[in-house]
Amino acid sequence: MWRWRFSFVCGLLVIGSGPLPAASPNILILFVDDMGYGDPPSFNPESKIPMPTVDGLAAAGMRFTDAHAPGPLCHLSRYGLMTGQYPFRADPQAWRERATIADDRPTIASLAQEQGYVTAMVGKWHLGFNEQGYDRPLTGGPIDRGFHTFFGIRASTDIPPYFYIRDDRAVTPPTEFIEANATPGWSPIQGAFWRAGKIAADFHLPEVLPRFTDEAIQVIERHRNSPDAGKPLFLYVALPAPHTPWLPTDEHVGKSGAGLYGDFCMMVDAELGRILAAVDRCGMAENTLVVFTSDNGPVWYDSDRQRFGHDSAGGWRGMKADAWEAGHRMPFIVRWPGVVAPNSVSDHLISFTDLMATFCDLWGAELPSDGGEDSFSFLSVLNNTDPHPSRPPLVMEAGASGTFLIRDGHWKFINRLGSGGFSPPRRVEPGPGRPEGQLYNLQEDPAETHNLIDRHPQIAAKLRWRLQQIIECGSSRCEEAVPRAE
Secondary structure, rough: OHHHHHHHHHHHHHHOOOOOOOOOOEEEEEEOOOOOOOOOOOOOOOOOOOOOOHHHHHHHHHEEEEOOOOOHHHHHHHHHHOOOOOHOOOHOOOOOOOOOOOOOOOOOHHHHHHHOOOOEEEEEOOOEEEOOOOOOOOOOOOOOOOOOOEEEEEOOOOOOOOOOEOOOOOOOOOOEEEOEOOOOOOOOOOOEEEEEEEOOOOOOHHHHHHHHHHHHHHHHHHOOOOOOOOOOEEEEEEEEOOOOOOOOOOOOOOOOOOOHHHHHHHHHHHHHHHHHHHHHHOHHHHHEEEEEEEEOOOOOOOHHHHHHOOOOOOOOOOOOOOOOOHOOOEEEEEEEOOOOOOEEEEEEEEOOHHHHHHHHHOOOOOOOOOOOOOOOHHHHHHOOOOOOOOOOOOOEEEOOOOOOEEEOOEEEOOOOEEOOOOOOOOOEEEOOOOOOOOOOOOOOOOOOOOOOOOOOOHHHHHHHHHHHHHHOOOOOOOOOOOOOOO
C-alpha cells in the first residue's frame, strides 16, 4: 500500500515539474547477466521463453543485431561498458584483490555527473573494491567512480562472500556461513548453484533479484520527489540474473519451455517490467533513453538445446567466455521516444565500449582525452542521420585466455584454434605446418562452421597484423592508415 501511495504522489509531481530538456534525456541502462542472444523472442522467434517486457522494448525501439560485449565474461564486459576501453588493456580480472578502474579514469557515470546528471547504480558491480575489512569503507567502487549512490553486491550471486553494500559500506557484514548448493540434472555450474562461503544474516539468495528491483524503483521515485527532480537521472541497473543461481519464484516455475533457466529468464523479464512501469508511472518515459542488454553469452550446452528444443545462443556458435559469437554477441535494444524509430532494426557493428562516445555525442560534449580509447558514437544510427557511421575493427580477448579476435566488416579472425572459453575444445594445437588461427565470413557462414584460413591467407594475415596493431598502440584510434580486410 505504501508503494502505491508513493507512486501516486510521484505522478502528481511530474504534472507540475514539466518535461526535462530534450537534449538531456534521463538514461536508464538495464544490464542483465548471462542471457543469450536467442532467449528473447524478439531476437529468436523460436525461443521457448516468453519475455513480453524485452519484446515490448524492441517494439518501441531499435534492435541491434550485431552488438557485442567488450569481453565474454562478467567483469570484462562491465569494465568496457563503464570505461569505453577494451578490458584487455587493463586488469579487470584482479577484481577479487582491488578496485580495477583506475582512480583517474573517466567512466560513463563520472561524465554524466559532469553534465549535471544525478547518477545511481543498483546491482552487481564486479569491478572490485579496495577491501580492508567489512567494518570499513569499501573504496574504489561505484561511489568513487561516478555514482552518487549505490546499492548492490560485489560480484555474482554464486561467489561468496554474500552481503549487500550501501554506497561504500557493508549493510551487514558476512559473518555467517552457507553451504554450497547444486541442482540434479544440470551441469555443476547451472541450476540453483552457489559456492560455499560467508554470508550476511540479512542476505537471502532468492530475495536478491526482487530486492534490486525494489531499490531501482525507489531510486526512480525518490528522484522525482527530490530537489534534484529538474535534473536528468542516470540509472544503471545491473541485475545479477539469469546468472546462477537460477531461483525463479513460484509464479514463474514451470511457465517456460526451457526448464529452470527459462523460468528464471521469465522472472528477470517481469522484474524489468516493474522497473519500466515505475519510469512510466513517474511520467519519465517520454524523455528517457533506455538501453537493454546482457553482459555476455549464456551457460547453455548442446545437451540443453537438445533436451528443451531451445537455443539460448540463437544460432550463434559457442557460449559464455568463448571467442565464438555466442560468447559476446548480445541482444541489445535502445528505446528513446521521439528519436529512435519504433520497431526498427540495425545491423551496425557496436561494442558496449561505444556507449561512452554515444552519450558524449548526445550531450554535445567532447570524448575525454584520457579515456574512451575504444569508444565510437552510434548516435547517428539512433537518430537515423547515418545508419552506418565509421567504426574501426572490433577487437576482443576471449575469457582472459590470450585468445583474441578481430571483426572487420564480414570477416572475423581468431588468433588461435578452439573456443578460447568454456566450449570444448578450448585450445587446439595446430598440426605440423598448419596455420594457427580461424577465419570466418560471418555473412556467408554466421555459425562459424567453415574455417577459411587456408583459402584466404592474405586476409588472415592482414587481420592478424591489424589485431596486433590495435593491441599494441593502446587505442583503436591508431593514426596509421590501414586497408580494410575485404
